[in-house]
Amino acid sequence: MIDQINRAYVLNLLQRLLSIPSPSGYCRQAMNLLEQEAGKLGVSFESLPKGGGVLTLPGQSDEPIGLTAHVDTLGAMVRSIKASGRIRLSSIGGFAMNSIEGEYCTVHTREGREYSGTILTTSPSVHVYPDARDLKREEANMEIRLDEKVGSKAETEALGIRPGDYISFDPRTRFLPNGWIKSRHLDDKAGVACLFGLLEWLSVNQKLPPRTVKIILSVYEEVGHGSSYIPEDIREFIAVDMGAIGDDLTCTEQDVSICAKDSTGPYDYDMTTKLIRLAERERLNFAVDLYPFYGSDASAALRGGSNIKAALIGPGVQASHAVERTHEKALWNTIALLAAYIMEQPGS
Structure with missing residues (x-):
């Protein structure tokens, strides 16, 4: 099946997605793109009140299987404007402050203006500040230097910037000729691209899965x-999110990760076992790992009260929540495993 994946389509969509700022709750532009893509593939799209969407691909039976990936990324919000005109930020998502030091960013005002800036510590120069190297990297010690002629709070406010404005990080995306992909926000735009690669394969090859497929974009x-709400008729749910790499984990950047347990507890035994057996049958590069500091949209659905069986898979991503990297082979392995799963007859 891997040979049938439209690789150019997947990589092109991933590149476009990565270029669109989408910190949690600021995803309208990215969702508009995905709604348009769903229309091109002939897949129905329903907008959800919270800002996400549900894509529905009919199958041989009305009994649905649910898949999910998240469009939102890490980011920040303007907490306050300092007397110096610089901006104090508040993080969106669980990243380490040292991972964004020196990063270029954009401030998005609610009137639609955008301002370039750089995230720095309050002691950014070793030639000036004796604590430049040792200053603790935490929110109180970080600020944004705007690329505007501002030297006071009033001058920054005059630009239309105010507390509550979103801040996105430059993704610094690179697609290398040897298959490596490095960028911020591969978590989880790589997962979203995998789901659309699956839909494109189903559409072009006129495949009719045994069950209706519902994809929730959170x-x-x-x-x-993210997916704390899912349609009530879903009883089996797979989150497609990045596979973590490091420490005693076995996943690599070319594998599809199958997560048996994360911080919220074990995933469904039967679903996880089936995913392992299918990965073996299809001769995919895969790894089975436990992620003690990780939670997914499948666990969000469980916490939200959904009466479901849940599993978690995704392409291996190194340096998650920082300067991330994967390989296109991880995408192909993830799409192939999803295809094998949804094309299996229920109960087999």
Whole structure:
């Protein structure tokens, strides 16, 4: 099946998605793109009140299987404007402050203006500040230097910037000729691209899965409640999110990760076992790991009260919540495993 994936389509969509700012709750432009893509593939799209969407692809039976990935990313929000005109930020999502030091960013005002800036510590120069190296990297010690001629709070406010404005980080995306992909926000735009690669394969090859496929695109996963609501008829749910790499984990950047347990507890035994057996049958590069500091949209659905069986898979991503990297082979393995799962007859 891997040879049938429209790789150019997946990579092109991923590149476009990565170029669109979408911190949690600020995802309208990215969702508009995905709604348009769904229309091109002939898949129905329903907008949800919270800002996400549900894509429905009919199958041989009305009994649905649910898949999910999140469009939202890490980011920040203007907390306050300092007397110096610089901006104090408040983080959106669980990243380490040292991972954004020196990063270029954009401030998005509610009137639609955008301002370029750089995230720095309050002691940014070793030539000036004796604590430049040792200053603790925490929110109180970070600020945004705007690329505007501002030197006071009033001058920054005159630009239309105010507390509550969103801040997005430059993704610094690179697609390399040897298959490596490095960018911020591969978590989870790589997962979204995989789901659309699956839909494109189904559409072009006129595949009719045994069960109706419902894909939930969430926009608040990074803050914990992305797919806390899912359609009530879903009883089996797979989150497609990045596979973590490091420490005693076995996943690599070329694998599809199958997560058996994360911080919220074990995933469904039968679903996880089936995913492992299918990965073996299809001869995919895969790994089975436990992620003690991780939660997914499948666990958000469980916490939200959904009566479901849940599983978690996704492409391996190194340096998650920082300067991330994966390989296109991880995308192909993830799409192939999803295809194998949804095309299996229920109960087999």
